[in-house]
Amino acid sequence: MKHAHPAPTERAAAAGVSPDAASEAMEKARLDRQTDEGAQEMQRTPRELVVTGGLWPEDDETMIVNMGPQHPSTHGVLRVMMELDGETVLRVKPVIGYLHTGMEKTGEELTYVQGGTNVTRMDYLAPLSNETVFALAVERLLDVEIPPRATWIRTMLCEISRLESHLLFQATNGMDIGALSMMIYGWREREEVLRYKETITGLRMNHNFIRPGGVAADLPDGWQQSTLDLCDTVERGMRDYEDLLNDNPIWLERLVGVGVITTEQALALGASGPILRSTGFPWDLRKAQPYLAYDQVDFDVIYTENGDCYDRYLIRLNEIRESLKIVRQCVEKMPAGDYRVQDRKITPPPRARIDESMEALIHHFKLFTEGFRVPPGETYVAIESPRGEIGCYLVSDATGKPVRMHIRGPSFYNLQSMEAMVEGALVADAVAIISSVDPVMGEVDR
Amino acid sequence: MSALLGSDPLLIGDIDFTVVVIVIVKTVLVFALLLVAVMFYIWFMRKVIADMQNRIGPQRAGPFGILQTLADGIKLFFKEQSEPATADKRVFRLAPYLSILPAFLAFAIVPIGGVVTIGDHRTQLQLADPPIGVLFLLAMSGIGLYGVMLAGWSSGSKYPLLGAVRASAQLLSYEAAMGLAIVAVLIQSGTLSTREIVDGQAWDGLGSIIGRGDTHWFLVPTIVSFVIFLIAAMAETNHPPFDLVEAEQELVGGFHTEYTGIRFAIFFLAEFMNLITMCAIAVTLFLGGPSGPSLTGLGIDAGSWLNVWVMPVVWFMVKLLVLLYATVWVRASLPRLRYDQLMNLGWKLLIEIAFVWAMITAVLKVAQDVGAGAIDIIITAACALVGGFVILGILYLCIPKREEVEEIK
Numbered sequence: 001m002k003h004a005h006p007a008p009t010e011r012a013a014a015a016g017v018s019p020d021a022a023s024e025a026m027e028k029a030r031l032d033r034q035t036d037e038g039a040q041e042m043q044r045t046p047r048e049l050v051v052t053g054g055l056w057p058e059d060d061e062t063m064i065v066n067m068g069p070q071h072p073s074t075h076g077v078l079r080v081m082m083e084l085d086g087e088t089v090l091r092v093k094p095v096i097g098y099l100h101t102g103m104e105k106t107g108e109e110l111t112y113v114q115g116g117t118n119v120t121r122m123d124y125l126a127p128l129s130n131e132t133v134f135a136l137a138v139e140r141l142l143d144v145e146i147p148p149r150a151t152w153i154r155t156m157l158c159e160i161s162r163l164e165s166h167l168l169f170q171a172t173n174g175m176d177i178g179a180l181s182m183m184i185y186g187w188r189e190r191e192e193v194l195r196y197k198e199t200i201t202g203l204r205m206n207h208n209f210i211r212p213g214g215v216a217a218d219l220p221d222g223w224q225q226s227t228l229d230l231c232d233t234v235e236r237g238m239r240d241y242e243d244l245l246n247d248n249p250i251w252l253e254r255l256v257g258v259g260v261i262t263t264e265q266a267l268a269l270g271a272s273g274p275i276l277r278s279t280g281f282p283w284d285l286r287k288a289q290p291y292l293a294y295d296q297v298d299f300d301v302i303y304t305e306n307g308d309c310y311d312r313y314l315i316r317l318n319e320i321r322e323s324l325k326i327v328r329q330c331v332e333k334m335p336a337g338d339y340r341v342q343d344r345k346i347t348p349p350p351r352a353r354i355d356e357s358m359e360a361l362i363h364h365f366k367l368f369t370e371g372f373r374v375p376p377g378e379t380y381v382a383i384e385s386p387r388g389e390i391g392c393y394l395v396s397d398a399t400g401k402p403v404r405m406h407i408r409g410p411s412f413y414n415l416q417s418m419e420a421m422v423e424g425a426l427v428a429d430a431v432a433i434i435s436s437v438d439p440v441m442g443e444v445d446r
Numbered sequence: 447m448s449a450l451l452g453s454d455p456l457l458i459g460d461i462d463f464t465v466v467v468i469v470i471v472k473t474v475l476v477f478a479l480l481l482v483a484v485m486f487y488i489w490f491m492r493k494v495i496a497d498m499q500n501r502i503g504p505q506r507a508g509p510f511g512i513l514q515t516l517a518d519g520i521k522l523f524f525k526e527q528s529e530p531a532t533a534d535k536r537v538f539r540l541a542p543y544l545s546i547l548p549a550f551l552a553f554a555i556v557p558i559g560g561v562v563t564i565g566d567h568r569t570q571l572q573l574a575d576p577p578i579g580v581l582f583l584l585a586m587s588g589i590g591l592y593g594v595m596l597a598g599w600s601s602g603s604k605y606p607l608l609g610a611v612r613a614s615a616q617l618l619s620y621e622a623a624m625g626l627a628i629v630a631v632l633i634q635s636g637t638l639s640t641r642e643i644v645d646g647q648a649w650d651g652l653g654s655i656i657g658r659g660d661t662h663w664f665l666v667p668t669i670v671s672f673v674i675f676l677i678a679a680m681a682e683t684n685h686p687p688f689d690l691v692e693a694e695q696e697l698v699g700g701f702h703t704e705y706t707g708i709r710f711a712i713f714f715l716a717e718f719m720n721l722i723t724m725c726a727i728a729v730t731l732f733l734g735g736p737s738g739p740s741l742t743g744l745g746i747d748a749g750s751w752l753n754v755w756v757m758p759v760v761w762f763m764v765k766l767l768v769l770l771y772a773t774v775w776v777r778a779s780l781p782r783l784r785y786d787q788l789m790n791l792g793w794k795l796l797i798e799i800a801f802v803w804a805m806i807t808a809v810l811k812v813a814q815d816v817g818a819g820a821i822d823i824i825i826t827a828a829c830a831l832v833g834g835f836v837i838l839g840i841l842y843l844c845i846p847k848r849e850e851v852e853e854i855k
Binding site: 063065071072073084086087174175176177178179180181182184185188244245248250251253254426427428429431 | 495498499500501604605608611612686687689690693694695696697698778779780781782783784785786787
């Protein structure tokens with residue numbers, strides 16, 4: 001791949017051709033430039049380090065391929081630039097920002113009450129994790145104690161969210177490897193999860209259900225039965241996945257030993273979640289720094305030793321099972337009581353009170369126009385989202401809006417590790433690896 | 447002349463106007479049959495896969511959605527045809543037709559039914575029966591590669607180029623395995639003519655299926671070749687799990703990424719046609735083609751139109767449908783192989799097995815022909831095996847080792 005093009009006129013002069021041919025040459029050079037779009041971005045800069053050495057060809061016989069942002073297997077609008085020698089990927093560079101919507105900046109313009117609607121759209125495959133981390137950060141600044149029922153509802157919904165996200169991973173991963181039935185099976189169970197979430201929160205996605213001060217509403221009547229039914233449905237579906245794929249020779253051949261990453265690399269690159277756990281490092285914030293009610297439920301941290309795509313697939317599959325275990329325990333242990341703090345400065349009064357109490361009306365009005373004031377300070381709260389450590393950094397200056405809100409999106413950091421995994425692999429492996437990183441671009445770009 | 451035209455009684459003797467008309471009618475019928483079969487197959491495939499995946503599948507166009515393919519075809523026909531500015535325009539336009547023509551031609555040699563009488567003329571229910579029928583099939587599937595390769599190459603774009611490179615390597619590799627798989631059948635039949643191959647497998651009671659009886663299907667004596675043939679045929683036609691050439695998750699659309707409208711439709715048509723042709727050939731070579739029990743047992747005269755016209759065609763279609771269902775099943779359940787794994791499977795496994803099986807078939811066939819006993823066969827086979835290994839060993843010692851090659855470099 002040539003990076004520099006001689007000026008069209010120079011070309012024409014060198015070839016000694018007529019003006020007509022010169023304009024043709026100019027047209028050709030223009031097209032060359034188009035085809036080589038992004039070639040500049042792939043030019044090596046001194047600060048760029050090569051993770052795996054010895055792969056550089058002596059000659060210039062490589063091809064730069066843009067995979068994405070519109071490509072069937074780049075999970076939204078990820079753009080991956082690959083330098084190929086035949087089918088072998090020599091270098092890879094993820095280009096992000098195609099879904100950048102300025103959510104962190106928007107968060108500074110929204111009150112803490114409105115913040116939930118904003119953050120829930122980041123990792124749109126596990127929206128309840130985002131809401132939880134934001135709510136926990138605000139509550140830590142407020143220094144309020146949340147009623148136990150709210151905590152348990154949050155725990156349960158976080159796990160439901162994990163289910164949803166991992167089921168979708170099974171679907172997309174299957175699709176990327178070419179197992180199209182797996183795709184439909186994964187979507188099938190996820191659809192059930194979404195229906196369930198609609199009965200609980202009123203919305204299928206982007207719920208804004210977990211809010212600072214508790215949750216938006218109490219669990220509906222008969223939630224125990226519908227939750228247990230959901231668990232059974234998902235468990236039934238998982239048997240299908242395992243029968244279809246776990247021992248499938250082609251599946252094993254495509255995933256085992258592909259995209260290997262070591263613990264050192266994963267830690268150095270900031271990867272967390274299933275990627276880190278697949279390298280034999282059992283790091284799970286639910287165990288390491290228990291939050292919500294995770295210290296009161298019984299579950300295992302799934303981890304494996306090989307750090308390849310198959311391990312990441314297995315981890316996510318078995319985490320579904322662990323999540324089901326937690327959800328069932330939540331159903332069993334769900335305490336009675338309030339589902340949000342009864343502090344009128346933070347949570348709105350019940351609808352009925354507004355008609356009879358002036359105080360209640362004022363609180364309601366103030367809360368939804370200017371929100372509540374948060375004591376000055378800064379905090380960082382991290383929880384384990386399906387993709388890894390999701391963190392919320394908040395700075396408050398005693399007004400109703402944060403001065404700074406930053407979300408540590410796990411996909412963003414995990415995406416860095418993709419580079420180390422892909423180099424030297426084949427194109428088909430690159431697809432499997434991108435899939436096993438499971439990035440959500442909404443969270444990467446925020 | 448007659449040697450070239452094969453065994454069709456229609457073309458032996460004088461060729462008058464009626465004969466020409468019959469040939470033209472047969473041509474049109476085969477053409478239409480293949481088109482309708484593709485239309486039906488796509489609908490069938492989508493319905494079956496939908497059923498396996500808890501979906502409904504096409505259901506809007508026509509009863510049970512059976513006209514869905516027609517609707518898709520009409521839509522594609524009226525779509526704008528775009529050409530990339532960097533494309534080699536002439537080749538780009540030519541490629542789809544290079545792809546579909548061999549698909550049509552290959553089907554011409556498939557015997558669909560028995561020998562029937564039209565007016566005064568007796569003719570076979572098959573478009574052509576060249577004495578080199580099977581070679582013709584291999585030639586056509588080889589030429590079909592040009593369409594795919596030129597399409598990818600002339601698009602002037604990177605993904606199609608990768609697809610074209612994959613296509614050429616994949617199709618060439620599996621051509622070898624397929625050819626060797628066919629050899630086993632040819633040893634059994636002793637002829638290349640598809641009509642004679644089918645005649646050699648004529649129905650002779652239920653024993654025909656398992657290789658008993660005077661004439662029997664070649665399925666049991668060549669069962670390994672049958673499996674290899676099916677695998678190779680799927681690889682030849684870019685059927686999942688071998689659809690690397692157009693792997694959408696890797697290469698967007700592979701060789702047809704830049705194609706739109708009717709040209710794109712033609713590629714798809716050709717691909718499914720090739721698949722149907724390959725399955726039809728598998729039926730012909732291994733499953734006896736139109737051979738199957740007639741209705742004489744039900745008291746229907748052997749010369750009745752039911753037994754002469756209908757039943758052979760019915761048996762052919764039933765066998766074809768079973769094979770096509772198997773391909774749909776594979777499509778729905780298997781993930782895609784990787785490029786190097788595909789090559790390994792082809793070169794390191796299928797070709798070897800097909801080769802060894804062809805040799806075993808040959809030994810058995812010769813032994814059967816000369817009337818040798820079991821002990822003779824075993825001794826011969828053992829000698830052949832030892833000799834083979836000795837030759838392989840000598841060859842292995844002659845080949846420079848990898849380290850030596852690197853030293854030389």
